[in-house]
Amino acid sequence: MARRDWTDEERYAALKLYFELEFGQFHKGNRSVIALAGIIGRTPSAVAMKLGNFASLDPTLDRKGFTGVSAADRALMLRFHNHPERVVDEIERAVDRISLPSITEASIISAQLSDISDSTAEMSDHAANFDVSGRPTVGFRTARVRLNQSFFRKAVLSGYRFQCCVCGLGLHRLLDASHIKPHNEDETYRLRPDNGLSLCRNHHKAFDEGYWALDGRLRLEVDQKVRKLAQADETIGELLLRFDGEQIRAPFRYMPSTHAIEWHRENVFGKSEPIFGSKQPV
Ligand SMILES: [Zn+2]
16 A cells, blocks of 8 residues: 555544543554544554554653654644644544544443533534524534533543542443533633543542542542541541542543642632531531
């Protein structure tokens, strides 16, 4: 097969796949890799290599010395890191153009199980998406937002191998891709996978309430007030205190952002008063 350069669209499709797959799936025997290779007319090895290139460019992983990464791949990953919003939009447009169906099992499962639907079907009817003056309709904008949310969810959960990073729970429907720094605080952090944690519903809510936070070494710290309650109530101990001081299960790509973790510690951690049920702890 004659060597030909990757087009932008092919590169975007590979990047989408990169964010949907889990560690250990970037190889030529993987069904999703084979499917994408068939669609874009390349060998599975070439696609697997491209995914490896993207992994080597993860700014939060130390993989210096990796060779064979093209300048275009490097530029795309850098752009994604700085402007994820824009790049995710471009990925979706490109994937639309080459009519790439949702190709990973993980994405199918998470679309089925997630309350955020995959909006690819809604996006394909372009005519209905613009009003007479050419402005995007509310429906179109809603579909875009959902698509972006779906990207964030897949990218974060697959990074953490579809497990709660605190307790290890792996039931998809009970997992959230939680924002460390809420996106209404900082729009640029809305889609960055390093602003996400894979958490079960309980640990997510407890994080948002400020009952626990992370330190610079990704160790969990439980708020004092909650700690006190936990001494008298073993269910709180089971839920939170037993993880106090432990390191979370780290993702294989995009380690949590230090900036986001510090923001959460400063602005959310310990700020709310834990309210106990009518049964007072003894
Ligand atoms: Zn959990």
